[in-house]
Amino acid sequence: MTDMKTETKVPGARESGRTNRGDSSREEGGHTHIADGVVAKIAGMAAREIGGVHAMGGGTARAVGAVRNAVTRGSDSGSVSRGVAVEVGERQAAVDIDLVVEYGIAIQDLAAAVRRNVTSAVERMTGLEVTEINIKVDDIHLPDDDSEDEGESTPRVQ
Numbered sequence: 379m380t381d382m383k384t385e386t387k388v389p390g391a392r393e394s395g396r397t398n399r400g401d402s403s404r405e406e407g408g409h410t411h412i413a414d415g416v417v418a419k420i421a422g423m424a425a426r427e428i429g430g431v432h433a434m435g436g437g438t439a440r441a442v443g444a445v446r447n448a449v450t451r452g453s454d455s456g457s458v459s460r461g462v463a464v465e466v467g468e469r470q471a472a473v474d475i476d477l478v479v480e481y482g483i484a485i486q487d488l489a490a491a492v493r494r495n496v497t498s499a500v501e502r503m504t505g506l507e508v509t510e511i512n513i514k515v516d517d518i519h520l521p522d523d524d525s526e527d528e529g530e531s532t533p534r535v536q
Contacts, residue, residue, distance in 0.1 A: 412504050414466050418459035421473045421511075424499035425462070428491045430483035432519035434461030436476050471506045478517040489513045 425431055461476040473496060479488055497508045 412466060412506065414464050415459065417464045417466050417471050417473070417500060417504060417506070418462045420499050420503050421464060421475065421496045422459045422462045424496045425475055425477070425492050428488065428495055430480045430488045431477055431492065432480050433478040434476060435478075436461070436514075436516045466506065469507060470509045471500060471504070472509050473500070473511045474514070475511065476514050476516050478519055479515055481518050481520050485515055489515075 422434060425434065463474040465472045475492065475496070477488075477492070479485055492513060493511045496511055500506060500508050
């Protein structure tokens with residue numbers, strides 16, 4: 379019988395036994411470049427996983443996205459990264475996130491949870507060190523906002 383080692387997970391960039399020769403973007407067999415859009419999508423998905431995040435993006439971005447969804451019948455692939463801006467270097471990434479939060483949620487706790495989840499997802503999936511995550515709360519979603527959007531309110535005058 380031969381001893382075979384089956385690797386059950388992909389080793390992280392920090393676990394792979396990389397040598398510190400000053401050129402961390404060079405790997406055995408080539409160079410890996412991770413685009414800003416990839417990191418933005420990872421960060422956007424991770425932020426949306428946190429309960430209390432109602433929407434992403436400022437008012438203008440959400441309005442443009444709604445129009446785009448109406449025109450393209452909801453096939454907006456850019457909506458995942460809406461409200462997320464990133465700067466990606468060779469070894470590090472910085473993330474800016476615009477949020478709309480649900481009414482009643484503790485904003486500081488929500489921001490801390492978003493930071494933890496985004497940092498974990500980006501570092502795990504890309505191997506990049508997340509240096510900072512700036513969160514801007516653009517709006518708060520009130521429970522009454524849903525009923526106004528449906529247009530079922532009674533008219534004020536007859």
